[in-house]
Amino acid sequence: MLSTIFGRLELMTGFLLALDPLPGTNVTGWEEFDTVHRRGVRMSIERGRALAALDTSNGSRLGPYIDTAARIFSALIAIGHSRRTSEAALNAKSRDLLQGLQEVLQEVSTHGLLDRPLPDAVVMQSNSLVRQAAGEDDVVVRAVAFAASAIVRLAAGGLASVVVGNALPVAAARTGQIVDSLVWRHALRVAIATVIAFAIGTWLNVTLAYWGALAAIIVTQPISSNTWLRVLERAIGSLIGGLIAAALLATLPGPGAMLLAILPLAAAAIASRLVSYGLFVIFLCPMFMLVSDFIHPTGGLIAARFVNEIIGAIVGVAASFLLWPERSSDTLTAAVSAAISANMRFASAALRLDGGSATTLDNLQRDAGLASTRLEAARERLLLEGRWRSAWLEHLREVIVALRSVCGAAAVLEVLREGDPGAVDRQRADGYDAMTAQLLHALTSRTTWQLPAAQPAGVAEDDLAQAIRHFVSALNTYVSR
Structure with a gap:
């Protein structure tokens, strides 16, 4: 991820240099700068920030790199804004400094990893860029100095957590983490729905009552309107999947044939998991039912599936709309x-x-x-x-x-x-x-x-x-x- 972020910054810098012969007049080029390079870098940085916020092991070490990338990104945006409205090409010093920054970013992209400090050559070249830019009033020069200073600051203080080992960052990240109240409310909502669904299934003597509890866990969503969508997807998927399971259970001659049917269903379920939840359930439902019958054959498996699904859906919807609903x-x-x-x-x-x-x-x-x-x-x-x-x-x-x-x-x-x-x-x-x-x-x-x-x-x-x-x-x- 770090290689991607700094690699895109390096490409963005190179694109600014490529636009230099026709400053302010290459409309197509500046549109590409805004829609491809600028948007791509911003998305990479924000994905990195989201990852750093979630990763308790590496977040405190990853953060300084992301902040450095954000400051370099700001400097490149400033250069782009200046060059877009300019009528003259870059002077020799500005171009040399911008090329130097591109070289530094390329080195950071290649060698800037979390498990070791930045290479000495990167730090030396960044310091050199800052010194060469001292006292200059040119916008490009000042922006390059701003970006190079961010790298120097990263090398000087951004790796302190790496030196002391992995234990400290993990502990610090966990002690400083505050769980949002929405998470607590939803956790309690799901827990209550699960217990009620299982209790109803047990009270009605439904076969495999824990299926109803699983359905309640899956359909109960943090936002109440999303629960309806999940219930609809699961109901349609379970209906189609149940029909497939019924056909297979009625036609498969023995355990060997059942095993051969389970394998392609499992592959299809895995392949469709990130595509559509409804499609995922269509393959998961017959696979789940065939596995259950393979391990512990029982009568009325199809009926038990539908009864448990109904119990789980009703309980999940009720919990979403009655227990601290989030609209x-x-x-x-x-x-x-x-x-x-x-x-x-x-x-x-x-x-x-x-x-x-x-x-x-x-x-x-x-x-x-x-x-x-x-x-x-x-x-x-x-x-x-x-x-x-x-x-x-x-x-x-x-x-x-x-x-x-x-x-x-x-x-x-x-x-x-x-x-x-x-x-x-x-x-x-x-x-x-x-x-x-x-x-x-x-x-x-x-x-x-x-x-x-x-x-x-x-x-x-x-x-x-x-x-x-x-x-x-x-x-x-x-x-x-």
Whole structure:
């Protein structure tokens, strides 16, 4: 994964160099830069962040690499923004430094692994890039220095957890982990549904009552509307699979033939597991029933399957809608609110914090990226539920794109800042904090909110201001659907 991330950063750097002979005029090239390279790197980084958040063994060691990649990505976005509007080719020094950064990224992609420090050649070349860029005012040079400094910082402090061994990162990650209340509620919901389903099956003297408990576990979903979808998929799959099982049990001559029938069913179930749950159940159901009959032959197997499925489905639906139900609309609104808060918090911090706050900004940018990814996942889940025709989901996509632009503009602002933030920057940051509270109120109350037209005196509207203006417009369209 690390090789992929830094390899894509290296390709992105090379593509910037390839666009240099025609700066600002190669429309097709810049579209490819935005849709292929920029999107590909961002997705790789956010997958890495999601993995680091889940992996208790390597997360604390993986995090510094991901943060470094994110800072290099911000530097390349800043270079792209500068080159897109330029009318002149890169000067010799800027081109040499950008080529040097490409070489460093190639080495990191090849040799930058978690189990050993960065190669000395990478550290030396990164330090050399920083020294060569000192005192220069060119945007490309400053961005290269920003990226190279991130690698130097990774080599200096990012591998501390590796030196002390694996035990400390694992323990630290686990002690600092907080389980969301949604997880606890769903765990208790599933536990109660399982016990009730098994108790009902036992009370009714249904053969293989634990099948009903398994059905309850599978159909009970964290969001109540998803439970209906899972019940429908399982019911249709079980019906078709049960008919297949009935035909096989009635026609197979003996245990050998039954074993030969189980093998292709198992292969088909494994192959379809990630394709469709309904298709998976079609093959799993007859395989499961044939295995059960092969191990412990019993009469009424088909009837027992259907009775247990009905018990499990009824109990699962009841548990989903009666025990602390989570509605899709509530979950989606919470995801939108979290994404707005995280991205606006990073934008404010990028304006307010000085150059010595790199770690804080890394954490805030990481939170913004993960919150946007969770919102995208929530939207994709609704699309998979068959709501792809809903216009408001398309409006939500525009909100997500606008939030990504806000995060990107704030990252570029951090890269290109000269000196510490001034009074105007702090004033803007305070204004964005107040704006965030107003936007969250507009989201929950389903009312539009108008962004003040005036900028602080003497301040032109920069990319961040434009991105926030576009985001407010997209959010107003979404809440007024």
